[in-house]
Amino acid sequence: xxxxxxxxxxxxxxxxxxxxxxxxxxxxxxxxxxxxxxxxxxxxxxxxxxxxxxxxxxxxxxxxxxxxxxxxxxxxxxxxxxxxxxxxxxxxxxxxxxxxxxxxxxxxxxxxxxxxxxxxxxxxxxxxxxxxxxxxxx
Amino acid sequence: xxxxxxxxxxxxxxxxxxxxxxxxxxxxxxxxxxxxxxxxxxxxxxxxxxxxxxxxxxxxxxxxxxxxxxxxxxxxxxxxxxxxxxxxxxxxxxxxxxxxxxxxxxxxxxxxxxxxxxxxxxxxxxxxxxxxxxxxxx
DNA sequence: ATATATTATGCAACTTTGTTGCAATTTTAG
DNA sequence: CTAAAATTGCAACAAAGTTGCATAATATAT
Numbered sequence: 560x561x562x563x564x565x566x567x568x569x570x571x572x573x574x575x576x577x578x579x580x581x582x583x584x585x586x587x588x589x590x591x592x593x594x595x596x597x598x599x600x601x602x603x604x605x606x607x608x609x610x611x612x613x614x615x616x617x618x619x620x621x622x623x624x625x626x627x628x629x630x631x632x633x634x635x636x637x638x639x640x641x642x643x644x645x646x647x648x649x650x651x652x653x654x655x656x657x658x659x660x661x662x663x664x665x666x667x668x669x670x671x672x673x674x675x676x677x678x679x680x681x682x683x684x685x686x687x688x689x690x691x692x693x694x695x696x697x
Numbered sequence: 698x699x700x701x702x703x704x705x706x707x708x709x710x711x712x713x714x715x716x717x718x719x720x721x722x723x724x725x726x727x728x729x730x731x732x733x734x735x736x737x738x739x740x741x742x743x744x745x746x747x748x749x750x751x752x753x754x755x756x757x758x759x760x761x762x763x764x765x766x767x768x769x770x771x772x773x774x775x776x777x778x779x780x781x782x783x784x785x786x787x788x789x790x791x792x793x794x795x796x797x798x799x800x801x802x803x804x805x806x807x808x809x810x811x812x813x814x815x816x817x818x819x820x821x822x823x824x825x826x827x828x829x830x831x832x833x834x835x
Numbered sequence: 836a837t838a839t840a841t842t843a844t845g846c847a848a849c850t851t852t853g854t855t856g857c858a859a860t861t862t863t864a865g
Numbered sequence: 866c867t868a869a870a871a872t873t874g875c876a877a878c879a880a881a882g883t884t885g886c887a888t889a890a891t892a893t894a895t
Contacts, residue, residue, distance in 0.1 A: 574861085574862050574863070574870090574871060574872065575862075575863095576861075576862070576871090576872065576873080577861090578872080578873075579872090595852085595853090596851095596852090606873080606874090607873070607874050607875075608852090608853090608874095609853090609854080609855090609873080609874070609875085610872080610873055610874070612852095612853065612854080613872085613873085614872095626768045626769075627768075628766035628767050628768045628824075628826060629766050630764040630765075630766045630772065630824065631764070631772070632770060632771075632772045632881095632882095633770075634768065634769070634770045653812060653814075655814070655818065658821060666814065666815070666818075668815070669812065669813075669814060669815070671812075672810050672812065674791060674807065674809075674810065674825065674827065675807075676791075676793070676804065676807065676827065676829075677804070677806070677807070677832070678832075679831070679832035679835055680793065680804075680827075680829060680830070680831060680832055680835070681829045681830040681835055682827050682828075682829045683796060683827075683828050683829040683830070684827070684828050684829070685825065685826075685827045685828075686766075686768065686824075686825070686826045686827070686828075687812065687823065687824070687825050688766060688823075688824045688826075689812065689814065689818075689820050689821075689822070689823045689824070690820075690821050690822050690823075690824075691814075691818060691819045691820040691821040691822070692818070692819040692821070693817070693818060694815070694816075694817035694818055697817055697818070697819055712841090712842060712843065712890085712891055712892070713891080713892095714842090714843060714844080714890070714891070715890090716843080716844075717843090733881085733882090734880095734881090744844080744845090745844065745845050745846075746845095746881090746882085747844080747845070747846080747882090747883080747884090748843080748844055748845070750881095750882070750883080751843080751844085752843095755843095770852095770853090
């Protein structure tokens with residue numbers, strides 16, 4: 560995996576640093592989305608808080624991760640495996656938040672339906688976040 | 698309007714206070730959603746920050762307002778006129794964020810399509826947030 | 836209309852979250 | 866291996882959100 564991670568960083572023209580490798584590793588190991596807090600908690604003995612903020616921002620800028628909005632002021636971040644492999648970002652899938660276990664996941668196979676807006680509105684991006692009970696909890 | 702506001706508070710079994718009246722008035726006067734920050738800014742000469750937090754929480758609990766998730770950690774609150782008139786809460790409409798003027802609005806006439814999830818997932822609520830350019834900006 | 840009980844508010848102190856500038860370190864490229 | 870470029874940690878801040886408690890305002894029952 561170490562090589563896969565370095566590869567991903569190089570492909571995005573980023574220096575390969577311990578911090579970035581560690582954070583990417585966290586995303587690759589996790590099958591659910593991570594909040595800033597989660598990442599900070601799992602890296603704090605090694606890296607500064609500020610570095611985590613900056614790294615997430617950098618990954619966002621390069622399209623390596625994307626955000627998932629939630630209704631409680633707690634943005635989560637996720638790596639879209641497929642998109643990332645291609646090196647460009649498409650974030651047209653549904654996100655799911657389990658109210659039982661609290662995890663947020665990308666349902667990459669469920670794509671977002673087109674929604675017609677009133678005359679005059681122009682759609683750039685549509686976000687769908689479904690909350691309920693996930694496969695494992697039900 | 699003053700009477701309409703007091704009525705709404707009483708209907709929800711809430712004491713009618715200056716603070717609550719003022720915040721409800723802000724929502725009724727605004728045709729777009731408000732962030733905590735907006736409300737604080739428009740009431741700070743009169744009311745404490747803490748009171749604003751508590752009032753918004755109370756209104757949430759009673760279903761007078763609902764949150765609109767955004768991808769940048771800035772939850773907005775909106776009064777759903779129709780729902781509130783009925784005294785119960787249904788939040789099944791699309792939300793729109795204009796990337797030009799920054800306003801967030803409820804498109805109450807656009808209802809959310811049903812989205813089929815994989816076997817095992819149970820849907821409780823579906824949130825749709827569309828970003829783009831609004832009627833006024835285009 | 837008024838006293839009393841109930842509820843809401845303000846204040847102070849605090850925790851958490853996010854930001855910025857700069858010096859020191861690490862990484863990359865030659 | 867060295868110089869240039871980029872990243873990181875630190876310190877100091879700013880902003881956002883929380884909690885307990887005394888005071889003030891509102892509602893309720895005479």
